[in-house]
Amino acid sequence: MRRRWSTFLVTGALSLALAPAVLAAETFTTELSGDNAVPPIEVDASGEATVTISDDEQSVSWDISYRDLTGAPAAGHIHMGGADENGPVLIPFDSVTESGSTGTFAASDYAGGEGLPDDWDGVLEEIRSGNAYVNIHTEEHPGGEIRGQLPGDDDAATAPPTDTESVAPTRAGGTAAAVLLVAVMLAGIAALSRFAVPRRR
Ligand SMILES: [Cu+2]
Structure with missing residues (x-):
């Protein structure tokens, strides 16, 4: 589980890091x-x-x-x-x-x-x-x-x-960044929930 959480966190952090690049329309x-x-x-x-x-x-x-x-x-x-x-x-x-x-x-x-x-x-x-x-x-x-x-x-x-x-930067760029951010977060959540089932040995 810890690894999945870290994947999620890395994904989130990555999307935050990428956002300014997109914002700079x-x-x-x-x-x-x-x-x-x-x-x-x-x-x-x-x-x-x-x-x-x-x-x-x-x-x-x-x-x-x-x-x-x-x-x-x-x-x-x-x-x-x-x-x-x-x-x-x-x-x-x-x-x-x-x-x-x-x-x-x-x-x-x-x-x-x-x-x-x-x-x-x-x-x-x-x-x-x-x-x-x-x-x-x-x-x-x-x-x-x-x-x-x-x-x-x-x-x-x-x-x-x-x-x-x-x-x-234009407002369109900001909107695009927001959409991207949400999309990446959703992808991260989807990836997380997929692995959130307790694993058996
Ligand atoms: Cu010229």
Whole structure:
């Protein structure tokens, strides 16, 4: 019996340990500005980007809004890199033609490239670790007119807001964590009760 109880306790503890990872939702939001460009540029433009890793982890979608750009956006991407560096394009946005543009990039479309992760798991890892940023390019600022660092899992959960505002995990993530927690606990209880019958030698 003691062993079964310990199994149950370990299961419970594991689910508690896993909960924060799930709570740090798969949605990342950042504010876009010229200040975040490397080097910073002075522009009137600003924007917001939300990047979401799908539940099955097989795609990444985005939602971009912006205003006061010097011209129509020429391109938008998620680049790989820290806040103080310029890096290669990780995920291209197929449409940024108007504020409010949304789109999805499928894992099967990822081909890698120089300086990029070998596979899709590597791409998600860069996004989750905060080593990725959203960049909107214009003709006048081909290197990027507005930019924002994706906060990553840890920053989203713990870091105080900076000028690149990190946004708390979504409510959906919290609900998912709660559901997962309950499911794991029920599984633990089921496993326990199955063995709770007195054993004979
Ligand atoms: Cu770009």
